[in-house]
Amino acid sequence: MIHPWNEASWQSVLAGVDKLPHALLISGPEGVGKLALARHLARRILCETAEGREDACGRCEGCHWYDTGAHPDFRLIQPEALDAAAAGEAEGPEESERPAGAKKAKPSSEIRIEQIRNLADFLNIGSHRARRRIAIVHPAESLNANAANSLLKSLEEPPAGALFVLVCHQPARLLPTVRSRCVSLEVPAPDPALAAKWLAEQGLARPEALLRFNSGAPLRAAESSGMPVAESVAAFLKTWQDRPLAALGLLKDKEELALLVEGLQKYAYDQAFRGAGMPARFLSYRGDARPDAGSALRWARIARELGRIRRRLDHPLNQSLQLHRIMQLFHNE
Ligand SMILES: [Zn+2]
Numbered sequence: 001m002i003h004p005w006n007e008a009s010w011q012s013v014l015a016g017v018d019k020l021p022h023a024l025l026i027s028g029p030e031g032v033g034k035l036a037l038a039r040h041l042a043r044r045i046l047c048e049t050a051e052g053r054e055d056a057c058g059r060c061e062g063c064h065w066y067d068t069g070a071h072p073d074f075r076l077i078q079p080e081a082l083d084a085a086a087a088g089e090a091e092g093p094e095e096s097e098r099p100a101g102a103k104k105a106k107p108s109s110e111i112r113i114e115q116i117r118n119l120a121d122f123l124n125i126g127s128h129r130a131r132r133r134i135a136i137v138h139p140a141e142s143l144n145a146n147a148a149n150s151l152l153k154s155l156e157e158p159p160a161g162a163l164f165v166l167v168c169h170q171p172a173r174l175l176p177t178v179r180s181r182c183v184s185l186e187v188p189a190p191d192p193a194l195a196a197k198w199l200a201e202q203g204l205a206r207p208e209a210l211l212r213f214n215s216g217a218p219l220r221a222a223e224s225s226g227m228p229v230a231e232s233v234a235a236f237l238k239t240w241q242d243r244p245l246a247a248l249g250l251l252k253d254k255e256e257l258a259l260l261v262e263g264l265q266k267y268a269y270d271q272a273f274r275g276a277g278m279p280a281r282f283l284s285y286r287g288d289a290r291p292d293a294g295s296a297l298r299w300a301r302i303a304r305e306l307g308r309i310r311r312r313l314d315h316p317l318n319q320s321l322q323l324h325r326i327m328q329l330f331h332n333e
Pocket of ligand 1: 046047048049050056057058059060061062063064
């Protein structure tokens with residue numbers, strides 16, 4: 001499926017679909033549907049009756065294989081952690097179900113060299129269905145150093161008929177040598193009106209506020225429908241000022257904690273912007289007094305510190321320490 005705001009990007013890929021080079025780099029902000037675009041392209045190329053048409057037919061054998069996730073000429077390479085999340089197994093078996101002494105290995109958040117080596121084997125066999133063989137690498141910045149170097153070798157001497165589609169949120173984090181071997185397609189930030197309309201069609205309330213809170217990325221907004229937007233962050237902060245421990249008791253699990261810290265960080269950035277005389281970016285503050293100009297730098301520091309805390313939240317032992325740190329930050333304000 002092509003998201004409505006990506007129609008122009010799709011048309012530009014489609015215009016050259018029969019002369020695509022061996023590597024395409026699709027980059028743009030996170031949460032705007034780049035992977036969906038890459039998958040749509042793969043399905044279109046693997047469709048066996050698509051010549052001269054915009055979309056895959058959905059009826060041929062190629063489409064059938066692709067739609068059942070078993071096309072022999074297609075691979076999606078992503079970090080184990082994303083595969084696990086997609087399969088709904090991120091938590092793994094309960095403690096009691098594991099053999100005694102077995103430690104639960106945390107799914108990797110990197111793309112590892114074995115994955116790229118297996119990919120090279122797959123691409124070197126040749127096509128099963130006499131069309132191209134396609135590998136989507138998502139997100140490309142999660143390739144670790146060894147994997148990136150291994151991929152670079154394949155990009156330098158691509159197997160005949162191979163097409164690499166690298167999906168990337170932060171192309172600056174890719175090896176320049178990898179970047180330079182790809183034809184680049186930059187997916188722009190979505191048109192806000194189209195994105196809000198789409199969110200409303202997905203049944204989400206207050207799509208504009210959700211979109212704003214998620215920096216304009218509609219897919220992030222759609223996933224985070226429980227996110228504390230404007231009022232709930234404000235309500236939390238009010239409880240926090242009166243009874244911080246009661247406010248923390250409102251959090252059910254670490255996902256809620258993560259959302260809260262994200263909300264607080266965006267609140268702090270907004271205060272910094274507003275203190276400096278600029279408009280708020282994430283939340284709306286109708287009727288709230290502007291912070292004074294002297295506090296803008298202090299709020300910016302708080303926002304950066306909250307960013308550091310967000311990156312460490314994954315570690316369960318750290319959570320109470322981090323909460324303590326957050327309370328200090330806001331109490332000194
Ligand atoms: Zn088809």
